[in-house]
Amino acid sequence: MTIHRLLATTLACALTAALATAWSEAPPTQPARPTATTVRTTEPARPAAATTVLTHDGPVRGAAHDGYRTFEGIPYAAPPVGRLRWAPPHRATPWSGVRDATRPASACPQPAGEVPGGSTDEDCLHLNVTTPDGAGPVRPRPVIVWLHGGGFTTGAGSSYDAHRMAVRGDVVVVTVNYRLGALGFLAHSGLPGSGTFGLADQQAALRWVRAEIGAFGGDTHNVTLAGESAGGYSVCAQLASPAAAGLFDRAIIESGPCTGRPDRPFAPSSVPLPTARTAGADLAAKAGCGSARDVLACLRRVDVSRLLAAQDADQQPAHTTPLLPVDPAVAIAAGHFHHVPVLIGDNHDEGNGWAAGIIQAGNPVTPDTWPDVVAAFFPSSGRSSGQAKAIVREYPVHRTDGGPVFGAVIGDADFACPTARTDGLLAAHVPVWRYEFADEHAPPLTPGTPPFPLGAPHASELPYLFDLGGRPRDLTAAQHRLADTMIDYWTRFARTADPNGPSSPHWPRQTVLSLAPDHVVPTRTVQTRHHCAFWNALG
Template identity: 45%
Template sequence: MKKRLKVTLAPAVLGLVLATACGTASAMPAAQQDVLAKTDAGTVRGITHGQTRQYLGVPYAAPPVGALRWKSPQPSRPWKGVRNATASGPACVGPSYNLPAGTSVSEDCLTVNVTTPASAPARPRPVMVFVHGGDFTSGTGSAFDPSEMATRGDVVVVTLNYRLGIFGFFGFPGLPGSGDFGLQDQQAALRWVQRNAHAFGGDKANVTLFGQSAGSAGVCAQLTSPAARGTFSKVILQSASCGTLQPRLYPGAPAPTPQNVSPWAPLKTVTARGATLASKLGCTTDAMACLRKAPVDALAGPGTMTDPTFPSFGSPAYGTPTLPTNPEQAIKRGRFAKVPAMIGSTRDEGRFVTASIVNPAIGKVTFTPDVFTKLTDAAYGPDAPAVRRAYRPSTYEKDLLPNTPPTDRPNVEGALAWAAIETDRASVCPILGDANALSRRVPTYVYEFADRTAPTWIPVPATFPGGAAHLTDLPYLFATTRPAPSGPAKLTPAQQHLSAQMIAYWTSFAHTSAPKTTAAPTWPRYSAKTPRVQNLTTNGAARMPLTNNATAHKCTVWSTTH
């Protein structure tokens, strides 16, 4: 039985490094004219939206409900006549705090939105398939309106939903597909694109798979998955890769974790969690039949997030047919699809989580010198003194805002030092490591989004510099609305110019496998020997600066510490 819930946007967003971006409401503007496309399952009626045509809420697989809960995605049932595709489908079940206000959620959520230029194509257009982030537990593809990307870049853009959390990454001993249902959904969407790209003027032989945050980690997983081979011809990885790590301190956590935690988990770990869940819910006889009958709230309701004994499911499993090898190891060993790659991060990734940690309404941590020492000791043990020498809080005085009171300066400097540690350890240096591995075998282009004046994604304390934090690059590529109370992101003229350059880079890569465009400075190819990183800035320079990010982000520190 299908269950839909109405969710509202909470005022505070938990600071997860693999958090999702929230965007425009799922219902798009009313149709201005009838636009039809014939898919392999039937004809759909879309809408005209500005200079684009959009086909919203198109199913790419059967609803994964009832007996199909925790089964590999099945073909959608064909329909007769014309199916309306004028409103986005519901988001997949997950936490509501980072969805657009009023978004419906449901297990019946395996749909895509397709956006094309309204004009007829002179030839089949490149297709760009975007995977949203959200820690593999939340988010929705309909949060991203790619109209500017489609029209400026002359591409077809597909955004998708995939099963999340317990519905996407549950495992149980002997259950086929355990731990990877969400990744299998992404593959089903890619196969749908292969079958239907022509119906929307797209070229199935020229598909760029791209994603941000957890979506980018998913893209990296697909690079290493034998089952995904042949469904895409290039990739773009934004703010995550196969080697990305989790933050060591979250809002509300009593202390940092001293271990590196990756997005991936061995199959036996995931199936053990499933067995624990079955026992917790009293499903001791025919456990899977019992669990498939469990109501949504019993599996993903608010109580499950506040119960520390409830098993968590947000880590794709490896040692499976979908992911035979840990993706991080597969990339290092060259076991991945040999397609061109763009990969990069934001300059201040870690400030997103740190802003939540120091927010008096959320994390409530004050980074006094004593607290900074205690937290680094707890996180890094015997390596803590070396970490503190590399990230002295006083060196971040230059980043302080002019309105910072003298009494707050040491606290803000400590918070910025902690954010820089997390930026480098968990995001930038692992991403550069994967860029090195990719560049040895395929054309690779590396960037850093470095607009430190970008609109912050969530409210930050008045004296905390938001910087180019995690998620701040998204409004430069999509029309998005940030979580309440931030609202729509408003870009200055200089930022709008950078947005146009970024869209030109992204879509030229889709067209030619290289980010080369007359609309933006030359972007050189990356290699470990010549590690040139394209900095995306609004500094007005004739050419954007190139840097060696391994030096700028102290990656030698993280090659010698745990």
């Protein structure tokens, strides 16, 4: 495998491995996932007022916990199967009786990883609601809608146990499944919705929230759209999508900079529709439908497992489409986006996980190999180009520091500096608060011993906000305090559009807030530390 192919493949593995580990370590008594169509009409064991909620499609019965309630596997759209495979989401079919919402539904089709054994169940357009217990406050609670990451190929809303955020922040949290991989982002000429079916699903979920969340104690007029990695970039896309107008009131973007570039295989981004159509034609050929008289009819008959085997490891939404008329980076640079307050940030060592994975796969980074690695990371440059030589000069590799240097290049080029650029573009029009998660001793997300200390890599902030896979990570007392502080910031932002409050250090809008157990302080050195002047000049 070439280094460049390994770079792209590793993208889909980092967060997947983290959450797969969390699922595999879950208590053995955790119930198995039911099919998405499970509907039971038995009377609820607990009082109806506590766990049964009436939606427009029918009543759902959730589960009561210590201080909160959960409602899992609620359909927000019809199963995208048969003629609805590669169609815009349709309204879910109403049901009679009380629907069992005590367990998560199937994840959307994806290879094995985060979801043990993977998934081939297309009946997956479901969401999960976590709401604090009790009769509720005088006013409805703010709502946070969470879009999971996973490179647009893996992930599930049910991987994110949001009860700590819901209870401490007194908010309602909704986690969402959306179509992934080729089933979510196939592009083909003559196919309405080409390249954006997964984004359309997210909008359908937001419309469901506007219509239904009041019954769960949420404020239909105070919805924050949030996500990490591909989920964060999805928030960028929704900011730029005219069809998302009025569907959310604030935005949180974690490690998904809106100005990421598709020619680099880490930070999520979108591609032009012609590029996406080329990938769609390749998929059709691999699936045995390339020469069919009706390619789409043929593809709709192909088994899911065969589609998963044929799709590329790297997936992106398409722009220059009706849902996403222009690249979000272009839209945001022009000020053509939904003007809502934004909380945005990334992690101090975003690239270290990928660098470690590539080294462990048998690709050492040494002074001798470093120019070739750079040329692979920037494939249009070539080893002898001025760009590659400039990067090698700016980031010299010595005998023992190849891994951290490689990680710094990935993190600076694809996360820290694009996040800084996105911050500046957004701040010209809306209030923006920017953070950098910097806990160098964050609990590891993957098993085993890495070839070098990872610091605060991609996705390492997630256990501070969620119990991944329903299982809390081991945190020190100081890390628990940091987790509480972060939840306070995130949920106050959702409540008032300002993360500041009397119980937390002040977060100025003009600086980056560094988040670590021993310090939560504003800093002005982020751009210098991440060589952003160099990357801005390099282009």
